[in-house]
Amino acid sequence: MLFFHHQERIIPGWLDKKIERRAPEPYALSNVLMVFPSQSFIENLPGGNVPERTDFVTFINDQETRIKNWRKAVELSAPLGEDFLELVESGKIKDVVEKL
Numbered sequence: 001m002l003f004f005h006h007q008e009r010i011i012p013g014w015l016d017k018k019i020e021r022r023a024p025e026p027y028a029l030s031n032v033l034m035v036f037p038s039q040s041f042i043e044n045l046p047g048g049n050v051p052e053r054t055d056f057v058t059f060i061n062d063q064e065t066r067i068k069n070w071r072k073a074v075e076l077s078a079p080l081g082e083d084f085l086e087l088v089e090s091g092k093i094k095d096v097v098e099k100l
Contacts, residue, residue: 003034006042006050010034033097035084037077045073 012024042050046069059066087093 001032003032005034005036008034008036037080041076041080045069045076 010024010029012022037050042048045051051066051070051073055066055069059069084093087096
């Protein structure tokens, strides 16, 4: 399974996301290829994080900034998608995959 995610950590249940010790069983990830951005990439996004639903509340009186931040994150992310496709098409993806 190919899983694009916003962070390295997979949390089994939405309501458990703040419980640090929660982790999926290893067997559940045996056939998962997870793609996620590096921490340094995330730190360079507007606000230093991936846009999220809480931005609607954070920027409730400043929708222009919320939209601008979202569009900037999309713009900065485009090269990641291009790099991923290049790795797949060239077969070099096997050289960069790491076991979690």
